[in-house]
Amino acid sequence: MSRFRKEGKKETPELNMGSMSDIIFMFLFFFMVITTMREASLKVHFQPPQATEIQKLEKKSLVANIYIGAPIAKNENTLPPGEVSVQLNDQTIKAEDLKRDVRDFIGTEKESRDAQDRDRLTFSLKVDKDVQMRYVNTIKQELRANNALKINYAAGKKVEKN
């Protein structure tokens, strides 16, 4: 059978890389479409609690976020006694301005939506799981006082171990 064997060294054929970049591009577009850039840079630690009965919010454009958690930087504004910050838009708010800031935040968020969407605007409370309820209650009171009644407790999906 040796007469079929070629003489000399075998050459490795060059690989065609063109289709590989096609696949990578497909991945790229997939991730670009399903993901969204984080809108505001986080100033507080936020790790959502886990829950099983969570629902997806209907429309992302109709959600306004309120972050509550321990501040990442030392010089952030905190609520007394100084362990928890509340972040609206891009900044943490001062305790003495809390009422005004929350009211303004709700006002601007409502104004930036169409009239028919205003009632569907949801305020998503993104609260770190170690935060005490007193801070959440304060914010909830302000939301209620300003007639922003649709809220959402942001939570991650818990995997059931049965």
Place this chain on the structure above:
Amino acid sequence: MSKRKTPGLNTGAMSDISFLLLTFFLLTSSINTEQGIPRKLPPPKKEDAQDLKVDINKRNVLNVLVNFRDEISVNGDEIMITDLKARAKEFFANPSNDPSLPEKVSKPIDGIGDFQVSKGVVSLTNDQGTSYNMYVQVQNELQRAVNELRDETALLYFGKKFDGLDSAAQRAVSAAIPMSISEAPPIDYSNNGK
């Protein structure tokens, strides 16, 4: 005419670039995390309105209390979070018409007909020192109790689970098994627990 041979392009570098872009997008973006437990707050109190004492029969109320140590009590019995769902389910369903559990009223509901709707209300009280994690867990268990009852009702009347129904049927089932949680003002243990 001689055919010119096109030289093979080296596309290896291109895949490098697209890999770079891919990792960039992977790192900077977060998958849509807009999910959670939706709730509605009660409308704001009118200043001139007086506190209306609504007389609710004691059997129609399930008092859930969470203290600052994240311990739960239901109508005075201390229970674990894992037992809360069963308690809430029993409370809302009241299958044996127990006189200590909520009464039911027969209401006509589109698509179902007359249905015995429970008058039960969960009254949820938190301490200011309760952790947010526990609060969400309690809300989650109560929601789970209602969701399971809705699934059972949906299976009984429509032969499908609640998620598989159309919106009219979902509204009917939601009306048959209402989700009624009332949140009491939080207590503050650190301020001599009033």
